[in-house]
Amino acid sequence: MWRAISDLFTRTGKLVRVLRNAQSMIGKRTRTSREWKAGADYRIICDCQRHARRQQALWRRSLRAASQFKKSGAVLLVGLPLALGMAGIPMEGTTDGAVPSSPAIASAVSVRPQRANAFRIFTDKVRTDFLDPQHDTRTLTLEVTKEEFFRTRVPYGSIIYREATKNQLAPELVAAVVEAESDFRPRLISGKNAQGLMQIVPSTGELLGAGNLFDPEQNIAAGSKYLKYLIDRFGDLHLALAAYNAGEGNIEKFGGVPPFPETQNYVQRVSSHTRWYRQRVRESFLASSRISTTYTR
Numbered sequence: 001m002w003r004a005i006s007d008l009f010t011r012t013g014k015l016v017r018v019l020r021n022a023q024s025m026i027g028k029r030t031r032t033s034r035e036w037k038a039g040a041d042y043r044i045i046c047d048c049q050r051h052a053r054r055q056q057a058l059w060r061r062s063l064r065a066a067s068q069f070k071k072s073g074a075v076l077l078v079g080l081p082l083a084l085g086m087a088g089i090p091m092e093g094t095t096d097g098a099v100p101s102s103p104a105i106a107s108a109v110s111v112r113p114q115r116a117n118a119f120r121i122f123t124d125k126v127r128t129d130f131l132d133p134q135h136d137t138r139t140l141t142l143e144v145t146k147e148e149f150f151r152t153r154v155p156y157g158s159i160i161y162r163e164a165t166k167n168q169l170a171p172e173l174v175a176a177v178v179e180a181e182s183d184f185r186p187r188l189i190s191g192k193n194a195q196g197l198m199q200i201v202p203s204t205g206e207l208l209g210a211g212n213l214f215d216p217e218q219n220i221a222a223g224s225k226y227l228k229y230l231i232d233r234f235g236d237l238h239l240a241l242a243a244y245n246a247g248e249g250n251i252e253k254f255g256g257v258p259p260f261p262e263t264q265n266y267v268q269r270v271s272s273h274t275r276w277y278r279q280r281v282r283e284s285f286l287a288s289s290r291i292s293t294t295y296t297r
């Protein structure tokens with residue numbers, strides 16, 4: 001073959017017009033065979049030729065990289081998607097029964113792992129929390145804002161909100177009692193052996209099902225039950241708060257809030273804290289409403 005081409009070159013004056021540098025280009029042969037290697041003297045007739053040339057180069061680079069890393073699993077994880085993407089072949093085409101035109105890619109696709117065992121970029125939790133547009137369908141309401149406020153801005157707020165709702169109490173009230181009793185210190189013990197966040201004596205805690213009053217969940221659950229019981233018994237919030245501080249017997253003895261400065265200050269402090277929490281929740285709701293309105297316009 002190469003002798004025929006060389007003979008053709010010697011008679012170029014009669015047959016063809018040889019381009020500049022044609023002798024150096026045509027006269028090259030590959031190192032591994034005696035076949036002639038195509039030269040670079042050619043003209044691009046249209047853009048499709050340039051695209052085809054680039055596509056062939058990308059295929060060669062991708063397959064060369066795949067062959068170098070064939071001993072590891074990176075060939076399927078990186079090489080195949082990269083090759084298909086650069087070549088303009090959609091990934092969906094490899095799973096619909098269509099066979100790629102290249103035998104090398106067809107063999108690579110044939111050993112592609114099943115979908116169930118494929119590497120996943122996003123976990124189910126990330127996909128649900130951030131990528132699923134139907135994840136959070138709750139409408140912004142005062143109650144939703146209140147739950148978020150206690151969860152994020154009040155110590156032990158999630159427990160307070162849950163137990164208050166369970167006992168049909170205002171979370172603001174339970175949080176105010178916790179703040180007045182212990183200032184959110186779960187290990188506090190008073191001089192009368194009242195323990196935990198809501199300062200419950202062990203005997204009362206046992207009756208309310210709290211075996212460990214230093215556990216915030218058990219303490220707040222028992223304190224909320226006891227506060228609900230006092231409100232139902234006396235039918236008045238101030239009397240219930242006074243009974244929580246001074247005992248039920250003193251309410252019956254004095255026929256109302258006892259004339260103890262500590263108890264009277266306690267009732268006022270809890271009432272004031274309850275109003276403060278309620279005001280903060282309303283402010284958070286109004287701020288969230290303004291932001292929601294701004295982004296929906």
